[in-house]
Amino acid sequence: MALDRSEGLAETARALAAGEVTSRALVERTLARIEASQGSLNAFRIVRAEAALAEADAADRQLASPDARKPLLGVPVAVKDDMDVAGEPTAFGCCGEFPPVAEDGEAVRRLRAAGAVIIGKTNTCEFGQWPFTEGPAFGATRNPWSTEHTPGGSSGGSAAAVAAGLVPAALGSDGAGSVRIPAAWTHLVGIKPQRGRVSTWPRGESFQGITVNGTLARTVADAALLLDAASGNHAQDPHQPPALDVSGAVGRDPGRLRIALSLKPPFTAVPARLRPEVRTRVVELAERLAALGHFVEEADPPYGQIGLTFVPRATAGIAERVGEAPFPALLDRRTRDAARLGRLLGGAPLRAARRAETALHRRIGSFFTSYDVVLAPTTAAPPPPIGALLELSGFATDRAMIAACPYAWPWNVLGWPGVNVPAGFTPDGLPVGAQLLGPANSEPLLVQVAAQLEAELRWAEKWPSPPVTARSAAA
Secondary structure, three states, X not given: OOOOOOOOHHHHHHHHHOOOOOHHHHHHHHHHHHHHHOOOOOOEEEEOHHHHHHHHHHHHXXXXXXXXXXXXXXXXXXXXOOOOOOOOEOOOOOOOOOOEOOOOOHHHHHHHHOOOXXXXXXXXXXXXXXXXXXXXXXXXXXXXXEOOEOOOOOOHHHXXXXXXXXXXXXEEEEOOXXXXXXXXXXXXXXXEOOOOOEOOOOOOOEOOOOEEEEEEEOOHHHHHHHHHHHOEOOOOOOOOOOOOOOHHHOXXXXXXXXXXXXXXXXXXXXXXXXXXXXXXHXXXXXXXXXXXXXXXXXXXXXXXXXXXXXXXXXXXXHHHHHHHOOOHHHOOHHHHHHHHHHHHHOOHHHHHHHHHHHHHHHHHHHHHHXXXXXXXXXXXXXXXXXXXXXXOOHHHHHHHHHHHOOOOOHHHHHOOOEEEEEEXXXXXXXXXXXXXXXXXXXXXXXXXXXXXXXXXXXXXHOOOOOOOOOOOOOO
């Protein structure tokens, strides 16, 4: 059986376990897809061709054993280039030659324990700061739905690879929407899990706890399967939430829920406006949920001045990364400016921001005594063109980011789960998304609702057209 690009993670794992295809054949085919698309999409920073083939051969030997029970045995997946893969550098979007790391990060280790073949590391902007995936280190990563537009960021390489069918699923990371935003802009499901659900070790906390690792896939079931495979903790992780079976929730009836449709952007220091073409798609999803029997009404969580707690944590996190960077002179000027601000805010303001989280949990958590789930836009705008934000000043970049993406970051401050679901397309054919948001450890409920919408809308049946080929595009 030769699997084409439409086969997802679960179906690929099933076909391997049934002996219908070998891991080596799948990996060879995946490598060919990546090579053919790299000139047009540029999704990968590192392709582990030789190592992945060796891992595939080892998986095939295990598959031949009647005792093979690993859930992803022999399945090729990708990870973002902020995650350590033994023997490979972790450049995190930066310029320069980085040494290979000695050990897998905990999330990668768990994927390997589940049997996955790590096909490569996907592109991300410098230290994952921006909702685009471009930079002098690797050029521009492009959107499979329109190569003139960004796939978003910072997990843009993972999103482009999955949306184009190069891999069935991938890991990304989300510090201000960096899984959910590219998922929205490439017509994917993107799960930002509870803080600590997927370990960020060897960093116990990434960017002062606002960044978590999450999953991107074409279906809810595939995103949940990869999440379960990657979930778990290093013994020294500071956040260790209770174990969940997220895959087991897919397809279960959540009952009649109270859903808050939240269209107002949270507090931002500069203007942000929901574009009409995005609002229309999100409201249509709300109407679909109401038709499924849920109670839906407009209501906004009591965010207050939550943004004042985000900036110290985000910029202090950047300052930490810049302090470790082997080639600081090669960093983007905006990165260096953010690091300077982070050093200024890294004392009392950072401590106050961290302390405020408990009060935010209490205040915003009270909203979930009236509602079960929040439905909100993932972004305020469709994906911008390639290069639109690349050469802006730091202040202009911040204004443009907030204008396009004001909705995702509060859930990073809270550390709670969120799931992007495809909401459809603009009149110009660009994908947009909506996010389902819940309180602590609510991933099972969120994927139940997402799976209900998927059963109605069948979004995984839509593919970028024409198919991605080796057509060239300027980096």
